[in-house]
Amino acid sequence: MLFDDTYKTVEGPAEGIFRDKGSKFIAYAYPITQEEEIKPILASLRTEHPKARHFCWAFRLTPDRSIFRLNDDGEPSGTAGRPILNTLLSADLTNLVVIVVRYFGGTLLGVPGLINAYKTATVEALANAKVIEKTVNDRYQITFDYLGMNEVMKVLKEEHIAVVSPTYDTRCSINIEIRKAKLNAVLGRLEAIDTLKATYIGTV
Known part of the structure; x- marks a missing residue:
């Protein structure tokens, strides 16, 4: 067989939490099959977390994992969407979005701290998700x-x-x-x- 005809995704929604210096990062993972599904998910999280400062996300789509996008939502460039995406890449998952909701705790975490926080929250959510293989x-x-x-x-x-x-x-x-x-x-x-x-x- 010349190509891989299976891919991994999450079966249903999952979440993970990471805290650092008073800031709270809540990661939500959702299975999706198209980009249009992200808007209503974001809208519902914004309603659920009216006091949160940032809603950063990344997604991957298609069985060949060729489509992806990320959003830092006001965090310094490369400190939020990219670590979320990198976590999805290293887990080799597709057809999912991870949105990390951040509550600011008053202390700046700096670039390394932010990268670690967004990555760790995403890792936590994926650890709580049921990963399934699809053909x-x-x-x-x-x-x-x-x-x-x-x-x-x-x-x-x-x-x-x-x-x-x-x-x-x-x-x-x-x-x-x-x-x-x-x-x-x-x-x-x-x-x-x-x-x-x-x-x-x-x-x-």
Whole structure:
């Protein structure tokens, strides 16, 4: 196999806390699949922590881990978002965001202190998270005549393919997810069925 078709992410939200010289850093880790999910999470944390000074974050997205962004939210450049991101990189996690909420304790921590605080809070949150491994799946829509149903279902069952949002009519349509490593074999079997057409939708 030429590529890795699994990735690691967190199963659900988790949090971790780090304190230093009166400042409190609360890290929240959330699984996400797109950047748009971050805004409402941030808004809800701002409501929950009206007296907090900073809401710094970093995220990574996509199974190949190619998309990431970070935000220092007013902290000195490179002292907040970058250590959060580096922690995600070293844990090799993707499809998640970590937001660290900071309450200022009155004493400046300096650059090394800030880097350590944001990193440690993130490490704590990840330690409390359940890390899961997911497979990289390609999503396809397959359409076929009703008469081919038994044949299609036999292939899907034998290959352990999950069926998403099926519609059964004279012309049937099913969305399926195929693990990348098995893609050619499964598509080969499906496309051998008369009247079946497979259309690529995207990768998840």
